[in-house]
Amino acid sequence: MAEFDINILGCGSALPTTRHLATSQIIDLRDKLYMVDCGEGTQVQMRHMRIKFSRLNHIFISHLHGDHCFGLPGLLSTLGMLGRTGELVIHGPKELENYLRPVLTIFCKGLPYEIRINTVDTYQHSLIMEDRSLSVYSIPLKHRIPCCGYLFVEKQKEAHILREMTDFYQVPVRMMQEIKRGADFITEEGEIIPNARLTHPAKPAKRYAYCSDTAFYPNIIPYIEGVDLLYHEATFAECDAARAKETFHSTAKQAAEIAKRAQVKQLVIGHYSARYENLSQLKQEADEIYTDTTLANEGMVISLS
Amino acid sequence: MAEFDINILGCGSALPTTRHLATSQIIDLRDKLYMVDCGEGTQVQMRHMRIKFSRLNHIFISHLHGDHCFGLPGLLSTLGMLGRTGELVIHGPKELENYLRPVLTIFCKGLPYEIRINTVDTYQHSLIMEDRSLSVYSIPLKHRIPCCGYLFVEKQKEAHILREMTDFYQVPVRMMQEIKRGADFITEEGEIIPNARLTHPAKPAKRYAYCSDTAFYPNIIPYIEGVDLLYHEATFAECDAARAKETFHSTAKQAAEIAKRAQVKQLVIGHYSARYENLSQLKQEADEIYTDTTLANEGMVISLS
Structure with a gap:
């Protein structure tokens, strides 16, 4: 079972190339799938990466540019044809509803499942969704729209019970849940057994920040400080910094600058402009600021656990 | 220069697979491109097949099912980003306008070129468009929508002038155009030189019929009689004939039956259901009726000239 994997389905930008696909990622957290962005071709790429359609319950859309959402109509139709019945929640900016409603009306008559659109205020850092395993927050970015x-x-997982210890102290079954959550145990004789002797701590909870598309925007640093992994867009090389500014995108160096200042544990860059056949320049420019940047690529899976 | 080529970009059906892409074809006639259907992923496939975006001026949409038109928004956006200025005409059923208008409003503000939507009456066999090289007619099909x-x-090309003959008879330059079109030449002495001595005939004009999606529908036969190439959908094998009927699709055998009765010169089948990993069964069933059926495949180019 995947503990916390980030699957890169596509990491290109708006213009189609044979090297990269439009943006989409799937976060696989304890076998529940959460999609971020859904560019054209995402559903086919899911097939190529053998990602199970049925485990997907939430889609997060960063913004209404085609290379981040033109795969939605196909994916939503396919989920219907596959006989999905459970609700699907799509989180995204206000305009998402105007985009999807006509598509659903024309193409998805009699869909066997509900689609709920949850409007996200892109200007606020706030809690967007929460379930047993995970909380998702918005990170306001600086883009053209x-x-x-x-x-x-x-979410922090429960500690693992050390069975031989709980047997030894004859901890009753009804106490186990509390002990998993950190409680000490008091024996019938009144002896306090500290939790640390009864359990093995769970791995620390991890955090992943997805930041695309955005101009260089240090305001995001407080939200992403110390995350285990930061995906930051790096559309341009430094020689095209003027173009980056003009189009509200970042250079690889700027992405690295954000990663360094936020002291993130790992940096992955993507959303490459179609103009670069070779991405070594982007990596080199990022590496000068933040050691060992990873270049995203289609099919890449990054495990946080 | 391509004389009359059919490029198969995708020949799968609605459910995504790793074997086939959603439907799209490009007819390359003397280097002008005409697209038929535009399933998701078409623009990326154009890149893979090195098809030039700038030479495309007409798109024909058969019907408003996603696997035949979900690639349009991405393609239309890309044409804008590539700086297109010439008008693009999209021909298709009435519902096309309801689908595209919201997409254009949300995603294509300030597009540098005009998009004209030409509504096609899918129940009539009529002339849809015409230019110097080509006439395109609708073929009413029988589907769920x-x-x-x-x-x-x-269009019939002009005959080739036999230069040594026109020199010999001293045909004046001003007469050449008429002779290319079939006129005889009368010398100053009144001698009639028959056109056949002055020209070499152009190759006969070719016809290509695209029929997808449709139930078995012999009504189309008069429209496609004797065409040089018929692309007919063959979603199902004969064992799934009931499912074909139910969903208004054809079996490979039915496609071959249409090809045989219409005496077409070549048959290509496609729009395969995702359930068939191996298509040899479809070919075999078609071949029993119409000898030497071609199985469409992504990247295939069929030359009619």
């Missing part, structure tokens, strides 16, 4: 990133915060 | 095929009829 309303746009936000998403911060995926794993 | 309004749907038509398209018949591409090349």
Whole structure:
């Protein structure tokens, strides 16, 4: 079972190339799937990466540019044809509803499942959704249109019971849940057994921040400080910094600057402009600021656990 | 220069697979491109097949099912980003306008070129467009929603002048155009030189019929009789004939039956259901009726000239 994996389905930008696909990622957290962005071709790429359609319950859309959402109509139709019945929630900016409603009306008559659109205020850092494993927060970004990133915060897992110890102290079954959550145990004789002797701590909860598309925007630093992994867009090389500024995108160096200042544990860059056949320049420019940047690529899976 | 080529970009059906892409074809007639249907992923496939975006001026949509038109928003956006200025005409059923208008409003503000939507009456066989090289006619099909095929009829090219003969008879330059079109030449002495001595005939004009999606529908036969190439959908094998009927699709055998009765010169089948990993069964069933059926495949180019 995947503990906390980030699957890169596509990491290109708006213009189609044979090297990269439009943006989409799937976060696989304890076998529940959360999609971020859904560019054209996402559903086919899910097939290529053998990602199960049925485990997907939430889609987060960063902004209404085609390379981040033109895969939605196909994916939503396919989920219907596959006989999905459970609700699907799509989180995204206000305009998402105007985009999807006509598509659903024309193409998805009699869909066997509900689609709920949850409007996200892209200008606020706030809690967007929460379930047993995860909380997701918006990260306001700076782009040409309303746009936000998403911060995926794993919930702390319960500690593992050390069976031989609980047997030894004859801990009753009804106490186990509390002990998993950190309680000490008091024996019939009144002896306090500290939790640390009864359990093995769970791995620390992880955090993943997705930031695309955005200009260089240090305001995001407080939200992403110390995350285990930051995906930051790096559309341009430094020689095209003027173009980056003009189009509200970042250079690889700027992405690295954000990663360094936020002291993130790992940096992955993507959303490459179609103009670069070779991405070594982007990596080199990022590495000068933040050591060992990872270049995203289609099919890449990054495990946080 | 391509004389009359059919490029198969995708020949799968609605459910995504790793083997086939959603439907799209490009007819390359003397280097002008005409697209038929535009499923998700078409623009990326154009890149893979090195098809030039700038030479495309007409798109024909058969019907409003997603696997035949979900690639339009991405393609239309890309054409804008590539700086297109010439008008693009999209021909298709009435519902096309309801689908595209909201998409254009939300995603294509300030597009540098005009998009004209030409509504096609899918229940009529009529002339849809015409230019110097080609006439395109609708072919009414029988599907769950309004749907038509398209018949591409090349215009007869002018005959080739036999230069040594026109020199010998001292044909004046001003006469050449008429002679290319079939006129005889009368010398100053009144001698009639028959056209056949002055020219070499152009190759006969070719016809291509695209018929997808449709139930078995012999009504189309008069429209496609004797065409040089018929693309007919063959979603199902004979064992799934009931499912074909129910969903208004054809079996490979039915496609071959249409091809045989219409005496077409070549048959290509496609629009395969995702359930068939191996298509040899479809070919075999078609071949029993119509010898030497071609199985469409992504990247295939069929030359009619």
